[in-house]
Amino acid sequence: GEDVEQSLFLSVREGDSSVINCTYTDSSSTYLYWYKQEPGAGLQLLTYIFSNMDMKQDQRLTVLLNKKDKHLSLRIADTQTGDSAIYFCAEKTQAGTALIFGKGTTLSVSS
C-alpha cells in the first residue's frame, strides 16, 4: 500500500541547516514533492523531484532522493525564522491519480 512517513518535529537555530526526512513505500512513485504550510494558510509547493533524479537544488533548498531506500530529504541552508512552518512530503505514484501526503514535520527555528 501507499504510505509516506515523516518525523513530526524538528528544532534548529537560525543560520543552521535543517534536514527534513521522509520515507515512502511505493516504488512506482513518479514524482515526490515538498510542500510548506504556514499557520492558517494553504499548502505552498516548494519543490519536486522526478523519480529518476538523485538530487535537485533550488537556491537554499536541496532535495536528495535515494530510490533504493525510498528515502527523500529536504535540506534548507541558512535556516531563517520565516522558514518556521509545517513541511509535507508527498508522492504521486504511477498508478494513482492523487498525491499521498505524510503527516508533516513541524520545523521550529529559534533566533
Place this chain on the structure above:
Amino acid sequence: NAGVTQTPKFQVLKTGQSMTLQCAQDMNHNSMYWYRQDPGMGLRLIYYSASEGTTDKGEVPNGYNVSRLNKREFSLRLESAAPSQTSVYFCASLMNTEAFFGQGTRLTVV
C-alpha cells in the same frame, strides 16, 4: 489568475445540518481533489475527480458527496454534518507534475 478558490473560508454548522463547499480553478486542470487536514493526521484524500464527469472515492469518503460540475468546479457536500467532520478542508487541482491548493475552509460542527 486566481489559481484555486475555495468558499467559504470559515463555517460553523450544527450537527445534522448540510452544506456544500465550493471549489473552482482557472488553470484548465483535469484533476481536482478534496482533502481534509486534522492535527497529527496530515492530509487525507476524501474524493477526487480525474477528469470532468468522473469522481472516485479516496481514503476517507464516508459522510461526503462530490460533484464535478464542469472542468472548473468541484464541490464537496456534507449531507448531515457530524462533529467528526470538524476539520480544515482543502481543494486542489493537478496537471502533470504540479498540484495547487486553495486556502482552505475551516469547518466546525457543534
